[in-house]
Amino acid sequence: MEKQQLIRDESFEVEQREWKVRQRKERGKQLLTIVSPIFLLLLWEVLSRTGILDIRFFPPPSTIVQTFYDMIVSGTMAQHVGVSLYRIFIGFLAGVIPGIIIGLLxxxxxxxxxxxxxxxxxxxxxxxxxxxxxxxxLFGIGDLSKVVTIAGSVFFPVVINTAAGVLNIDKIYLDVANNYQTSRRDFFFKIALPGSLPVMLEGIQMGQAIALLTIVAAEMMGATSGIGYLIWTSYKAFLLPEMYVGLILISFFGYLFSLILRALQNKLLPWR
Known part of the structure; x- marks a missing residue:
């Protein structure tokens, strides 16, 4: 009995050491994800301040941060961000919902x-x-034209991925449904929809990235507000700190939306 207890204790200690090693590796990876952008910003700041980079085209990050703060205080930031997020949200839904329905059909x-x-x-x-x-x-220069543009861009990756997800459902599930004479409603909600979710969500992930690309370009034409409008007008007026603020905002929202969709995917598909 004592020998078995010693073996269990040694096994437990080995598992503890392996767990600690894995934890250190994970912390190291997390640290690298934080250090890399900070290092890039510090390098940019030094190169701009020393004149190696032309500050007319690459203003120091500290200047961009100050511009960002000034735009928040003046209320300009809230106006542009609010308008763009509204257009993205409505256009995204207008493209995703029909895409899912038609893709399933x-x-x-x-x-x-x-x-x-x-x-x-x-x-x-x-x-x-x-x-x-x-x-x-057809739709004027208001919000409707931007929404339609985003919806059209988002629709295609969603409908194609959703249809592919249904067609790639394992045949064994279809055979079981046929053998038990599953109703159309149960087949749709218990087999088709869950079975297509993994590929469907990948299409939605692609759609959100395309929506951000589209809104910037759409707001450069026939718009009076929005992040794309901010980027374009700042470029034309050679106000590059403001332009970089717009670019950083698009990058931030792209990363944020991606994290939200990944979290949703983990919630809906815990087995993956």
Whole structure:
């Protein structure tokens, strides 16, 4: 008994040491993710201050931070960010919801897939931004044209990934559903929708990145506010600190939205 107890104690100590080693490695990785951007900013600051980088084109990060603060105090920041987030949110939903519905129908029903797929494949290669002049003519220069542009850009990756997710469901689940004569409602909510979620969420992840790219370009044409408008007008006026503020905002929101969608994915798909 004492020998078995010693073996268990040694095994426990080995597991503890391995756990501590894994923890140190994880902390090291987390530290690197924090250090790398700080190092880049410090290097940028030093190169700008020493004149190696032309401050007309690469103002020091400290100047950009001061500009960011001034824009917050003046209320300019809230105006541009609020307008862009509103357009992104509405346009994203307007593209994702129809994309999911049509994608599920394409995956579940062969006639619908054969009818819709050629249209999707024909329209998908056309950049939505190339249609922006027509969209502005049809929907004006207000928020609606920006929302339609974003929705059109988001729709295609979502519908294609959702349909692919349904079609890639393991055949064994379909056989079980057929053997037990599952109702259409149960088949949809218990097999088709959960089975397509992994690939569908990847399409939604792509869609949010495309939405951010689209809003910047859309707000450069026929807009009077928004982050894209801020970037474009600052560039034309050679107010580069303001331009960099806009670029940093887009980068920040892209990272934030990606984290939110990843957290949602972990919640909905714990087995992955």
């Amino acid at each position: 394409m995956g579940l029903y062969s006639p619908i897939r054969h009818f819709v797929q050629p249209i999707v494949m024909a329209l998908m290669p056309i950049p939505t931004l190339a249609l922006l002049p027509i969209i502005i003519i």
